[in-house]
Amino acid sequence: MILKTKEEDGVIIAEIQIKEANLVLAEQFKKELLDLINMGKNHIVLDFRNVEYVDSSFLGSMVSSLKMAIANKSDMAVIHLNKDIEDLFNLTRLNKVFNIYPNKRMAVMAANKF
Amino acid sequence: MSANVIKKVSAFNNNADDLWPFITESSTFFEQQLAGNPKLSKITSKVKMILTELLTNSIKHGAVVNSVFNFFAGVDSIVIEKWDHGQPFYLKAFENREALTWPLEQSVSGSLKIYSDDFAGLYAEITDPCSLRFYTEDYVITQAGASFNINEHFGLMIISKLSESFTYRYNPETGTNLFSVNFVL
Numbered sequence: 489m490i491l492k493t494k495e496e497d498g499v500i501i502a503e504i505q506i507k508e509a510n511l512v513l514a515e516q517f518k519k520e521l522l523d524l525i526n527m528g529k530n531h532i533v534l535d536f537r538n539v540e541y542v543d544s545s546f547l548g549s550m551v552s553s554l555k556m557a558i559a560n561k562s563d564m565a566v567i568h569l570n571k572d573i574e575d576l577f578n579l580t581r582l583n584k585v586f587n588i589y590p591n592k593r594m595a596v597m598a599a600n601k602f
Numbered sequence: 603m604s605a606n607v608i609k610k611v612s613a614f615n616n617n618a619d620d621l622w623p624f625i626t627e628s629s630t631f632f633e634q635q636l637a638g639n640p641k642l643s644k645i646t647s648k649v650k651m652i653l654t655e656l657l658t659n660s661i662k663h664g665a666v667v668n669s670v671f672n673f674f675a676g677v678d679s680i681v682i683e684k685w686d687h688g689q690p691f692y693l694k695a696f697e698n699r700e701a702l703t704w705p706l707e708q709s710v711s712g713s714l715k716i717y718s719d720d721f722a723g724l725y726a727e728i729t730d731p732c733s734l735r736f737y738t739e740d741y742v743i744t745q746a747g748a749s750f751n752i753n754e755h756f757g758l759m760i761i762s763k764l765s766e767s768f769t770y771r772y773n774p775e776t777g778t779n780l781f782s783v784n785f786v787l
Contacts, residue, residue, distance in 0.1 A: 511658050512618045543654045545662070548754035555752075572647050579763050580756045581721040584743060 491520045499599045500524060501592055503535040511545035518549035522556055530562045531599035533592065537568040542576060554585065563587065565595045608635050610673040616660050625653050628673060635675035636787070645787060648764050649680065652783055655757040656684045659781075663689065677787075679766075684781045690772045691734070691779065693726075704772045705731040719753040724762060726770075734770045736762040 490513055491502040502524065506513055524532055534550075536542075557564045565587035569577065577583045589595040610631045614624050629649045636642055660669045666688035674681040693702040696715060706728060714734075716724040722741060726734040738759055762768045767784040 508622050510618070510621060510654070511661065512621070541650065541654065543658050544756040544760055545658055547756050551752055551754045572651070575647070576651065576760070579760060581740065581743075582752075584721060585750060585752055 489520065490517045491524070493524065496592070497596050497600060499531040499533055499596045500529045501533050501535055501596075503537065504539050507538060507540045509539050509541065509546040510543040514543075514545040514549040517546065518553055521549070521553040525553065525557050525560055525562055528560075532557065532562060532564045533589075533595040533599065534564065534566045535568055535592065536566060536570070536573060539573065540570070542573050544580075547576070547580060547582060550586070551582070563599065565589055565599065567591055567595050607674050607676040610675075612671045612673070614657060614660065614669045614671060616666060616669060618661050621654070621657050621661070624657065625650055628653055628671065631673055632675055632680065639787065641787060645680070648785060649682070652682060652761050652764055652785075655761050656682065656781060656783070659757055660684065660686060660688070663692070679784060679786045682783045684779075686779050687777050688779060690777075691770050705774055707731070716758065717753055717755060720751045722759065724759045729769070732772045732774065736768045736770070738762045 490504060490506055492505050493500055493502045495501070502521070504517070509517070521532070554564050567589050568591065569588060574588070577586065577588065587595070587598065589598060612624070612628060614620070629646050632649050633642065633646055636645060639645065660666070666686045669684050669686040672683040672685070690704045693714065695701045696717065699714065702710060708731065711728055713725050713727045716726055716736070718724065720741065721743060723739045724736065725739065726736050729735050736758060761783055765783045765785040767782070769782045771780045771782070772778070
């Protein structure tokens with residue numbers, strides 16, 4: 489499993505348990521994320537605390553899953569991005585489509601305002 | 603690039619499991635050559651991102667056994683070249699354009715849109731019938747949130763945005779593809 493999940497105040501915190509988020513695991517990651525969405529989880533927070541780098545394949549899986557989440561009236565946020573990954577989100581302008589928070593507390597608070 | 607350039611040549615076996623070791627080894631070369639540069643951390647980060655995307659592109663689309671990388675570290679710039687004999691860069695049909703083959707016909711000129719979404723577009727300027735220069739355009743965002751059109755492919759755009767120059771050249775005589783990335787330090 490790539491995602492280790494727990495629920496807090498109605499929000500699923502999905503910790504990504506890999507250091508190298510690349511094409512090798514992009515499909516599996518997407519499948520696990522889609523499973524969460526299909527289970528009807530309305531608020532999903534992806535925790536990047538363990539991730540050192542992300543490639544375009546992994547970003548593609550995230551975007552694809554986000555589209556599914558939006559179609560299911562769910563929302564998805566990301567937390568604990570390191571500097572390089574945050575730069576990559578800004579570069580690809582994914583900072584405009586994903587809600588980015590520094591930590592879990594802020595992400596959970598924001599999710600419960602929806 | 604100045605005359606004082608150090609070159610390293612490495613072969614990548616296009617095995618996804620060897621991606622990270624290759625990136626680490628290659629970025630170490632630049633770290634050693636550029637030791638003392640105050641921007642070293644930022645440069646290394648850029649090198650890793652560019653390499654990641656070039657390698658991923660090889661694994662996903664190249665369908666070849668090996669890619670050869672030339673790394674050039676100069677005083678004021680870095681060049682990364684990727685050579686292979688895989689499939690030529692595919693210019694698929696897009697919007698009103700039909701798929702194109704190499705070398706490009708003389709009637710095809712100017713710039714081609716490779717892909718785009720609500721946020722940005724990746725374009726290629728045809729510099730000759732066998733060469734392209736990639737560039738990007740960020741669009742003014744008119745809508746975001748609940749409804750948007752966003753691409754799921756970012757690799758070439760990432761490389762293009764991180765570099766001063768990102769080009770592709772196909773040699774029809776040898777079947778060689780060359781991607782070349784240059785960025786100023």
